[in-house]
Amino acid sequence: SLAEANDTSWPYANETKEQRNQRMDWWRDARFGMFIHWGVYSVPAGIYKGHKVKGIGEWIMNRGKIPVAEYKEYAEGFNPVNYDPDKWVMLAKNAGIKYIVITSKHHDGFALYNSKVTDWDVVDATPYGKDLLKPLAEACKKHGIKLGFYYSQAQDWCHKGGAVMRVPAKAGWDNPDHEKIDKFTAEHSGHWDPAQLGSMDEYIKNIAAPQVREILTNYGDIAVLWWDTPVDMNKERADMLQPLISLQPGIITNNRLGGGYPGDLKTPEQHIPAKGLDYDWEACMTMNDTWGFKSYDHNWKSAKNLIRNLVDIASKGGNYLLNVGPTSKGEIPQESVERLKEIGKWMSVNSRSIYETTASPFAKLSWGRCTKKTYINGADLYLHIFDWPEDGKLILPGLKNKVQQAYLLENMKKLKAASVSDGVMVELPSEPLNEIDTVAVLKVKGEL
Numbered sequence: 001s002l003a004e005a006n007d008t009s010w011p012y013a014n015e016t017k018e019q020r021n022q023r024m025d026w027w028r029d030a031r032f033g034m035f036i037h038w039g040v041y042s043v044p045a046g047i048y049k050g051h052k053v054k055g056i057g058e059w060i061m062n063r064g065k066i067p068v069a070e071y072k073e074y075a076e077g078f079n080p081v082n083y084d085p086d087k088w089v090m091l092a093k094n095a096g097i098k099y100i101v102i103t104s105k106h107h108d109g110f111a112l113y114n115s116k117v118t119d120w121d122v123v124d125a126t127p128y129g130k131d132l133l134k135p136l137a138e139a140c141k142k143h144g145i146k147l148g149f150y151y152s153q154a155q156d157w158c159h160k161g162g163a164v165m166r167v168p169a170k171a172g173w174d175n176p177d178h179e180k181i182d183k184f185t186a187e188h189s190g191h192w193d194p195a196q197l198g199s200m201d202e203y204i205k206n207i208a209a210p211q212v213r214e215i216l217t218n219y220g221d222i223a224v225l226w227w228d229t230p231v232d233m234n235k236e237r238a239d240m241l242q243p244l245i246s247l248q249p250g251i252i253t254n255n256r257l258g259g260g261y262p263g264d265l266k267t268p269e270q271h272i273p274a275k276g277l278d279y280d281w282e283a284c285m286t287m288n289d290t291w292g293f294k295s296y297d298h299n300w301k302s303a304k305n306l307i308r309n310l311v312d313i314a315s316k317g318g319n320y321l322l323n324v325g326p327t328s329k330g331e332i333p334q335e336s337v338e339r340l341k342e343i344g345k346w347m348s349v350n351s352r353s354i355y356e357t358t359a360s361p362f363a364k365l366s367w368g369r370c371t372k373k374t375y376i377n378g379a380d381l382y383l384h385i386f387d388w389p390e391d392g393k394l395i396l397p398g399l400k401n402k403v404q405q406a407y408l409l410e411n412m413k414k415l416k417a418a419s420v421s422d423g424v425m426v427e428l429p430s431e432p433l434n435e436i437d438t439v440a441v442l443k444v445k446g447e448l
């Protein structure tokens with residue numbers, strides 16, 4: 001709980017509930033964000049020495065056991081000449097997305113911006129030679145999209161001292177045999193030479209902390225800091241980073257810093273919790289099976305799947321952070337563009353049923369999902385109909401409230417709705433307006 005972190009280094013330790021609500025307000029209203037995983041890994045794009053490396057694209061260095069020096073050579077191929085941040089931001093905006101979270105630095109330690117802390121960044125190590133985050137920050141500001149930075153604070157496979165591998169608990173290394181751990185780490189990461197491993201405390205102090213300071217200082221308003229992930233983090237290390245968030249008053253952080261800090265959000269990954277969570281939460285998910293670009297991952301989810309995920313998540317009170325993995329040329333894959341456009345089409349008609357809504361008052365609905373907006377004397381229930389009832393009768397089980405009005409969101413066409421023995425019944429036309437999700441609105445009186 002927040003109280004647990006009653007500590008001066010947690011800037012929100014003494015925040016009241018009202019202050020917290022105010023701080024979280026825009027984020028809770030937004031419901032929909034874009035995740036961007038972009039870096040040098042988009043150069044090999046899943047292939048090392050002619051072999052397809054198993055796993056997610058941004059992990060190729062680790063999974064492929066690519067030595068640091070060799071991996072760094074890929075930076076020569078990172079030349080995003082087609083990068084057009086205005087286009088990216090407008091693509092997001094037109095899809096109904098309200099905020100963007102981009103990898104300022106992922107586990108490979110490569111910074112997408114001009115870091116003075118290291119040469120392992122886009123300005124010093126690539127032929128492109130320009131900061132990628134500055135123009136993105138400008139485009140976000142221009143188009144009214146909030147910007148967040150992902151930062152891999154613990155794992156860093158290229159800077160000495162960065163954590164390189166999660167030591168498996170089952171290995172029974174509670175009494176660490178350092179020689180064994182170094183060997184294991186060396187074998188399972190890009191660091192082939194255990195002497196390279198270095199001190200993590202030094203790394204946090206000299207690399208991570210000054211870099212976090214840079215990203216929270218040089219890019220205007222930063223709405224979210226997305227830590228990832230707390231490998232080998234302890235309180236001492238977290239305390240070297242946590243106070244830095246005060247550089248951006250009101251910033252929202254996730255729960256992946258470590259050191260016992262709860263952050264503001266829980267972050268289920270690649271799944272939607274069946275009943276939502278009792279804390280602010282954001283499900284981060286991919287469109288295919290990788291975060292970072294992989295040239296041969298064509299396992300794309302359909303637009304229908306993505307739209308229904310957004311609805312499902314909103315109906316459980318969470319946000320959807322949907323990922324794109326741009327190429328080394330600076331292009332968002334066409335498959336992602338097409339899907340975002342489809343989502344945008346649906347959102348242009350139905351976004352009122354997503355933004356500023358809260359979780360469904362129903363435990364389960366056989367035909368779809370429900371989102372809600374509460375007013376002083378009643379509520380709007382948005383009925384997301386996934387499975388159109390054959391007899392045209394939609395039942396809201398157990399709903400006791402008086403119905404004031406019912407209509408289809410897309411065309412405002414009125415619907416008949418009445419209380420029946422087991423709840424409320426809404427009469428629908430014979431065909432859905434949208435096969436993916438047709439939304440009906442039910443205005444009801446009283447509390448829910």
Ligand code: FHN
Nearest residue numbers: 056058059228229269284291
């Ligand atoms: O290891 C990373 C992974 O590459 C990706 O960035 C995801 C996104 O949530 N986070 C980590 C795994 O939890």
